[in-house]
Amino acid sequence: MDRAAMALAKLKVKNIRFDTGLGCKPKFTAEDVAAALAGTETGPYYLALAKYTGDLPARLALETTVMCYLGDHIKNKKLLSDGEYAALHHYTHCLVRNVEPYRITDIDRQKCKVWHQLVRLLVDHAVIDHRCPKCNGTGNGKRYPVGRDFAYKPCTRCGGSTRVRPSNRSNARFLGVTHPTWAEKYEPVYRDLYPMLAIWEQHAFKHLSQQLFSRIDHQIGEALRAC
Structure with missing residues (x-):
């Protein structure tokens, strides 16, 4: 069990036993994790919710959040032409609104779907325990x-x-591109953005730790007042 999961388990101390020596791994509901993560930022919130509960809406919201960061990254790095970036911006805007993109060509839509697959790959590697x-x-x-x-x-x-971690060739297959295309165009973006997700997980753990210590302080206070 990793540190964030252990913090969540201790926040659910009424339902979890730590004295069995069996290395128990508790199951968390979306409500448990959402309550423990209340007040944290959007990225860490959806990442922890998707990772520790398997909540599909949280995972989709995480993809949308990362997709917005991807657009900003591509714009700052000038990786696409103005027309291609405008198409990706429209695609992301429609993704946020949960509607089909309607102002872009089929060719641009296909290119945007490859970038979307890259985001799904990033989310998979951040959420799934490899x-x-x-x-x-x-x-x-x-x-x-x-x-x-x-x-x-x-x-x-x-x-x-x-x-x-999955190999570069399997990553290329996931995106539906050749290995040279992955290495030249998509892998650098992957390497730039993946550390952001790692930081989000660290922020989620820090927030969960603070919640844990606040809960312990409250329990100690209650115990002292009862003396």
């Missing part, structure tokens, strides 16, 4: 003796990082 299947997320490989104890070599699949 646990290494070989070491089951432990990061440990073969065990070897060290004196009277044992140690582990790093997992040969994930290198000890505990996670396995």
Whole structure:
């Protein structure tokens, strides 16, 4: 269980036991997470809600939020022509309003859908737990003796990082483009925007931690007043 999930679990302390030693992983409802995240910013809010509850509307809202940031990034980097950017802006505007884009050509619509797929890829990699299947997320490989104890070599699949990210070729297939096109046009944007999602998750964890400590302080205060 990662730190943010543990913070959420402790906020739901009435329903979760930590003394079993079984490494329990609680299930959170959208209401639980939304209540714990009240007051945080839009990006971290929808990211945590989508990640810890699997809430589909939150995931779609996260995609829309990232799509808006993508448009700003493309504009600042001047990655598209004025016409292409205008088409992407219109596509994003219609996505926010949940209507079909109507003022762009079929060719521009197809190009916008590829950018939308890039956003879905970013959201997938931020929300889905890509646990290494070989070491089951432990990061440990073969065990070897060290004196009277044992140690582990790093997992040969994930290198000890505990996670396995999809390959560039699978990312290209997800977007429906060739590997060279992915590497030249889309991967740089992916690398620029993914750290933003990591920061959003850190912000969500910080907010959840503050909520946890506030809850503990309140419980201690109640206990002291009862003495």
